[in-house]
Amino acid sequence: AQRVTQPEKLLSVFKGAPVELKCNYSYSGSPELFWYVQYSRQRLQLLLRHISRESIKGFTADLNKGETSFHLKKPFAQEEDSAMYYCALSTNAGKSTFGDGTTLTVKP
Amino acid sequence: NAGVTQTPKFQVLKTGQSMTLQCAQDMNHEYMSWYRQDPGMGLRLIHYSVGAGITDQGEVPNGYNVSRSTTEDFPLRLLSAAPSQTSVYFCASSFGPGGYTFGSGTRLTVV
Numbered sequence: 001a002q003r004v005t006q007p008e009k010l011l012s013v014f015k016g017a018p019v020e021l022k023c024n025y026s027y028s029g030s031p032e033l034f035w036y037v038q039y040s041r042q043r044l045q046l047l048l049r050h051i052s053r054e055s056i057k058g059f060t061a062d063l064n065k066g067e068t069s070f071h072l073k074k075p076f077a078q079e080e081d082s083a084m085y086y087c088a089l090s091t092n093a094g095k096s097t098f099g100d101g102t103t104l105t106v107k108p
Numbered sequence: 109n110a111g112v113t114q115t116p117k118f119q120v121l122k123t124g125q126s127m128t129l130q131c132a133q134d135m136n137h138e139y140m141s142w143y144r145q146d147p148g149m150g151l152r153l154i155h156y157s158v159g160a161g162i163t164d165q166g167e168v169p170n171g172y173n174v175s176r177s178t179t180e181d182f183p184l185r186l187l188s189a190a191p192s193q194t195s196v197y198f199c200a201s202s203f204g205p206g207g208y209t210f211g212s213g214t215r216l217t218v219v
Contacts, residue, residue: 009148032206044151044198044210086150090206094139094158095166100150 002027004089006099013077014107021072021102023061023087031089033063033070036098038084047085048072057081077106110134114199114211121189121218129184129214131199137209139202140182141166142174144195145213151198157182189218 003026013019025031033050048056050063050070061072070087082105090096115130133140141156143166153166155174163174171193173185182201186193196215200208 006150034206036208036210043212044200044208046207046209049207088206092205093164094141094156094205095153095164096141096156096206096208097153097167098143098151100148 002031002089002091002095002097004087004097004099006085006087006102008102009100010103010105012105012107015079016076019074019077019081019104019106021085021087021104023070023072023099025068025070025087025089027089027091029091031091033061034088034090034096035059035061035070035072036086036088038086038101040083044086077104079106079108082106112199112201112209112211114197114214116214117212119214119216121186121216123189123191123218125189127186127189129186129197129199129216131182131184131211132180133182133201133209134180135201135203135209136179137201137203138179139204139208140176141200141208142172142182142184143198143200144168144193145198146195154184154197186216191218194218 005024035047037047087099142154143151157163157176199211
C-alpha cells in the first residue's frame with residue numbers, strides 16, 4: 001500500500017523567513033513524487049515533480065529515498081505563497097495518493 | 109483548449125437520489141482520476157483510469173461507479189446519495205502517472 005504523510009496541518013512563517021513543508025511517503029516500488037498547490041478560491045495546480053528537479057516560484061524539493069521524504073523548501077517566503085500545499089505519490093499503475101495537506105500562512 | 113471541465117459546479121441532492129458528475133478533458137490525456145476533498149482529510153482517491161475501457165478502484169470507491177468509454181470523458185455516478193457523500197469532488201487528468209491537471213471541482217451537498 002502507498003501512503004503519504006504531511007505531519008503539519010498548519011504552518012505559519014513571517015515574510016522573508018525560510019519555509020519547509022514536510023512530506024514522507026511509504027511505497028515498496030519506485031514512486032514519482034509531486035507537490036501541488038491550491039491558492040484561495042482556485043483549483044489545484046501542479047507545483048513540482050521530483051523527476052524534473054526544477055525550481056518553481058522559488059520552491060525546490062529533493063527526493064530522499066533513504067529517509068523516504070520529499071520536503072518542499074523555499075529560502076525566503078512571500079505573502080503570495082500562502083496556500084494549501086499537497087504532497088502526492090504516483091505509481092506506474094496510475095494510482096496517485098495525496099497527503100492531507102499543509103496550510104501555509106506567510107505573515108507580513 | 110479548455111483543460112479539465114467539470115459539471116455541475118454545485119449540486120444539492122436528497123438522500124437516496126442518484127446523479128452523475130461529469131468530467132471531460134480535451135488534452136488527449138490517458139490517465140484520469142476522481143477525488144473527494146473533505147476538511148482535514150486531504151484528497152482521497154475514489155476511482156481512476158489509465159485509458160479508455162480501463163478503470164480501477166481507489167481508496168474510497170463505495171457508493172460510486174465510473175466508466176471510461178472515451179479518452180475524453182470520465183463520469184462519476186452516485187448510485188444512492190448519502191449525507192456522508194457531501195464533499196467537494198475533483199476530476200484530474202494527465203499524460204502519465206501523476207502530474208495532474210485538475211478541474212475546478214463540484215461542491216455536492218446531500219440532505
